[in-house]
Amino acid sequence: MHKNRFNKKIAIVTGGAGGIGFAVASQLIEQGGHMVVIFDLNPGALIKAIDKLGPSHCSYMAVDVTDEAQVKQAIENVVSQYGTIDILANMAGISGPSARVEEYTFSDFKKVYSVNVFGTFLMMKYCLPYMQRNNYGTIVNTCSCSGIRGYKLEIGYGSSKSAVLGMTMNAANENGGNGVRINCVSPGWVDTDMLQNILHQYSNSDNDGYTKDTLRNGTMKRPSTPEEVANVVTFLLSDEARYVNGSNFVCDGGKILD
Template sequence: MMLKNKVALITGGAGGIGLATAKLFLEEGAERVAIVDFSEENLKMAEETLGTEKVLYIQADVSKAEEVKNYTNKVKTELGKIDVLFLNAGVEGVVKPMEHYPEETFDQVMAVNVKGVWLGMKYAFPIMKSDGGGSVIITSSVAGLRGTAQVSAYVGSKHATIGLMRVGALEGAPDNVRVNSIHPSPVDNRMMRSLEDGFAPGMGDTVKENFTKMIPLGRYANNEDIADLALFLASDKSKFITGATYVIDGGFTV
């Protein structure tokens, strides 16, 4: 029971990685888990999947300050504290060269992937600090460590989250708030299906095959692989770790 008596808040919690993580956190003894997601439909599906009263479901846009303030306050009011903040919400944008990339899509990716992380820490930090600290985990990507053509917004946003993580680690340390980021290679879920089709419309299977050949362990990550790493960083097993970038990529970036 690595999370016994802990309260966790997960953004993007009704998606692939978020839902797998919520399930694992509950299995590992989390007292309560709050799931924040933009999609009401996905939240309903998550509720059917998890089937427990230990989960609080909140519909919110993580890029809107008032909604982030509301979801953090709601978790504090209804669940009593925030021990773990998993800032996992993200969007991929589209696959286009920079000269053809839509400005409105660029703005949306930055709003969700960067501003959503910043707002999450902005409003959760005071709660976590007042309750003795905790762990913040940010979902970045191997795209935050290297460049990939035609996904400028996504790559730029994932690089930016590393900077926010490092600032958060420094500002949180005096109050025992740890901040780390995780960097998956391709994960076998909806987001990768979208990107695969974007790189080669109608030939997503071929793109997946080519990506897989670049991974020494010979497969995509699955949602549960990422959840396992999030569990470690959420738990006291990582109590002396902050400001770190955790690559989980099957050797993709070696």
């Protein structure tokens, strides 16, 4: 149905070695992406991801999105090799600890912001000039329903995602008229390694006993799959969403309604 949706497009996907990022990279390739470059910290996971995705339309770079020099150089390398950047999917993120405000360490708080906020900012900062030069580009950032509602034990993660939502609207307001669109997607619980880590943390908190089935999953009573979130991301990245700018697409199975 969408075989040529991303024909001739050059894309970067952060956090592309696993979870939602891998699902987004996979769909971009399946839907005609000319080259999808996945950024991730884990070289071993990157190699495994390329083995699954296939090297003909996918490459990788080991990049720490919290390191400005690495981000700048990696983006310059993409442009040098492939000529441009049409698409940026900012999927890299960490949950941080599940803890009350008074028990949350400042070092953990800064670490969560370094990846979720500063990493998202740096990727936009260094990709946008190339998109603006070509009068074409589309960016999707990863917010969360936790950035919309104030759930307990999420002071780091939740507030960082609120910041991502704000940055998305700031950047969208500055662009849009120049052919560059910036939007974000807000998942709820997603069945990834991150969720397993959170469940492990919950077992040692005042939410003892939570499982994937007993979490506050919302009206659909289950976490989403990475592919279900990727469906929304790839729509926003595509020209089918060419009149969508500065929007936050909630894809949480009704979690914020519950």
